[in-house]
Amino acid sequence: MSKFLGSHAINMDAKGRLAIPARVREELAQACSGRIVLTANAPDTEEERCLLIYPEPQWEALRPEIEALPNMNRRARRLQRLMLGYATPLELDSVGRVLVPPTLRDYARFEKKLMVIGQGKKLELWNEERWFAWLDEASADDDMPPEMEALSL
Template sequence: MWGIVGEQDNIVEDGIELDDEFLGEFHHSVDAKGRLVLPSDHRSLIGKETIHMTLGFDNIMTIHPPADWVKIRASVGEMRRGDRSQRRTARALFSNASKQTLDKQGRITIPPNLREKCGLTKEVVVVGMGEFIEVWPQDRWESEQGEANDLYVNTDETTGMGSL
């Protein structure tokens, strides 16, 4: 539910101010120990909270703060356990998940199996997606970004995004 709060007219959804969102594209490196420094804008939103990282759609790593992870868990809880496809989705999500907090340098350690599955070797791109973060191998991001931008600017279909 959208609403207006405070004197500054900050729009909130589910108690989260819209200023509290992950935005932007940041080029970083994964070090030899599998650690990734998150962008300072993102670190300030995460703070000392526990984050969850997992294998996301398009075979990339996703990072979720607690509020987003709660929504994901609720969605999985609503899946039909008798549906093989839905069970497999839940297995992929949870078997590749890891809980962490940022270290003093603002780093997270990406588990080796997740680095391998997502192709995260050295150069990566951290992409803000509003409620969560995506981490792409740089070469794949360049390809994806080109295709996504082309689709976005050249679409003649309704996007479902209001006045965009």
Template sequence: MVTTVGALKGNISEYRFRSRSEHTLDSKGRLNIPTRFREVLREVYTETLVVTNWEKCLRAYPVSEWEELEEKLLGQGQMEPGFGDFVRYVISGVTECTLDKQGRILVPATLRSEFEIDKDVVLNGMLHHFEIWDKTAWIEQTRKTRNRFPDFNSGLSSLGIL
């Protein structure tokens, strides 16, 4: 589907989840999805997301991207020793969330609680999916990454970026 839409709508690379934005959950746990992310969903995918727990944040995948990840877990993942624990953890948090008419999703209370997502959140684009972070956790993670930036030089160099 991605190739077809890309061919019809122009360069597919313009339809990726990029950048970050800060948001506030309402009292019911609804999260406004940024317009630029909704545009990616409308142009390339559907308005349904699969949200699940990850390491330090929630991840939100368009359904087709999530299905690709599941296939990898079913196929290649079974070959990895001890990988069942990872699969159990990630699959246990899976919730399908459809955008409402205002462009919001309801983040399940169980996931909000597990990641201490109370009110202030950061949405961070990761090209084919996006992350939902508690704002305080995001600030801490960003600080740690910034301090490790020299560690990325070898990888960036091998990709021809440096």
């Protein structure tokens, strides 16, 4: 099972190619031989738009769960449209690069500087400026779920 951790600053070239950091690339090679699915995150706010990178087997396990959501529910339908509608299978090239499709670059408002953020079973890919703005946001207004209240760090 993949265990993606850490954050990595990377650059995207003018053609939309980005090189996956070596440590992450090694984990992807073990998890899926470099075959990934890149898709849109279904954010709560505009500021949280980013992309999700799933190892292909992880995506194939998750996809039926997304498809099975009740599409008469507005939030479920939005999640399906974003995650399934933007899902793009990709394979890392011999030097660990992928080409991010223009539709996904536009959705996530990507510029040259990006951040790769480990999230355990998946990775998030953020516009660097948006990532740091999100980090600086005050989140004290959010309700803390009971699972977090019981967590001892």
